[in-house]
Amino acid sequence: MKEGRAAEPGDRKSWFEYLSDEDLAFIKRFIMASGSLKELAQSYGITYPTIRLRLDRLIEKIRVLDEMETVSEFELVTRALYADGRLDMATMKALLEAHRQELASRSEKPKS
The missing domain is CATH 1.10.10 (Arc Repressor Mutant, subunit A)
Structure with a gap:
């Protein structure tokens, strides 16, 4: 802003x-x-x-x-934690992959 x-x-x-x-x-x-x-x-x-x-x-x-051009607040915070040394690379990648899969599954569901 x-x-x-x-x-x-x-x-x-x-x-x-x-x-x-x-x-x-x-x-x-x-x-x-x-x-x-x-x-x-x-x-x-x-x-x-x-x-x-x-x-x-x-x-x-x-x-x-x-x-970083991020998709979500979650991704930005996760990457910041990694950069700060509070998450290791493998954990960050696993969290981001799980988050992306969750977002993809939500977008595939038809809206009621």
């Missing part, structure tokens, strides 16, 4: 709206550290490689959310 325009039914959410509170806090701290991963790692009390991994996962999550 663009700023200055009311949300309409069917509007796709922005990638930003799918980020967790933890993701948003990380982004805020990253900005406040002027993008310095070293400073960010120190503020979290963790190593540089750990903070780099966290940033890489967040970047991948944003890419997935921003670039």
